[in-house]
Amino acid sequence: MSNEMLWVGFALFDLTMVVVLHRLFGKAGLYGLIVFNLILCNVQVLKTVQLFGLTTTLGNVLYASVFLATDMLGELYGKAEAKRGVMLGFTVLVLATVYMQIALAFTPTADDFAQPHLEAIFGVLPRIALASMAAYLVSQLHDVWAFHFWKSRTGDSMLWLRNNASTLVSQLLDSSIFCVVAFWGVFPGPVLLEIMFTTYAFKSFVALLDTPFLYLARRVGTVAGRAGS
Template sequence: MFNFIWGGVFVAVNFALFVLNYRLFGRKGLYSWICFATVLANIQVVKTIEMFGIVMTLGNTIYTTIYMCTDLLNEKYGTKEARKAVWFGFFTLIASTVMMQLALVFTPQAEGGTAQEAMETIFGLMPRIAAGSLCAYFVSQLLDVQVFGYLKRRFPVRSQFWIRVNGSTLVSQMVDSLVFCTIAFAGEYSWDIWLQILLTTYALKFVISIAATPAMYLARSFSPKED
């Protein structure tokens, strides 16, 4: 119950900061959010928690806000801007991974160098995990932009925004989960365990994506001065 309560607070804070960021900084704020969210998501995913008997990783909430960014950009500024944001995030993810791997190469101070082990735990990702994360992000984000664009043409009415947001996110999140779990875990676990990881990961993303809809409507109502 403790994790459930704090999980609700955690989700609410993520969405509130996302909306505030757009309100204050507009389109540039969405670009900056994508860059830092891609990094934080891959740090938070290292920590696992248990909720209602299900083991899950952190990082899913802030990772969902990346889809919120591209969908909001697509809605208000067009597909080209949303696709550009995907490339921003992809470059940030690669650059941060490379830089932190180089940082781990340095020999720490013999006495008092206590940060090395902690940094290796967080940033010393296994090759398959890192490859899975990069591929899943790239494929699913570009797919999200395309699906949202299609739904925008198919359901163009302003009140149908929820269809565009949830439809594109739920499709792309499934692909994201499938690509990541296949690259990172296929062969490492038995089929039934692998399937359980895939389904629980997607189910959590599904719930968070639905919960994000009111925040998306609120963010869309703003007309930031920066724009």
């Protein structure tokens, strides 16, 4: 299977799972997905791949669906719950970084095989995590603000507008901050710019793709919600 087919399939699957987790577990499912996707995308982002002839990092699908989760929290449960999801993700990302650095500090046994692999992945995690935390806070708090800015002007109509108007700008902030902090000096300038451009392009594609899933989530609700109605 080509990278392109795999990436599109993965994006559709991940966005579907956001709706499924909300359907099964309500806002708790969205909180759990935010935490899970944030941790995993900071590992996946270390891998660069070719997609549609462009160089980009993995992790953009998982990270883009975090915006869907926070938009769902804002749309269905209110601005306070969306902010709570953002801060929960930030807190867990900090803890994951600290915990893995503590794990690496332990002296392994002579026959241990995991340490070099863990160091290869998590040894660079502090810089990746710092970039991710800075980009995450700025972009997600902007996304929550912008989403409700547009909602205050559109009411319950034009969900597609507030979803995309907030997310597309937020993704631009996120990609710019993350790539500069994470990869400045790691890649040559032209490669860094290509990664920044392609990262934003692919995240934007997923952001546009997630709009039907937001409508679907609002329509199907949750198991708990239907049971209590």
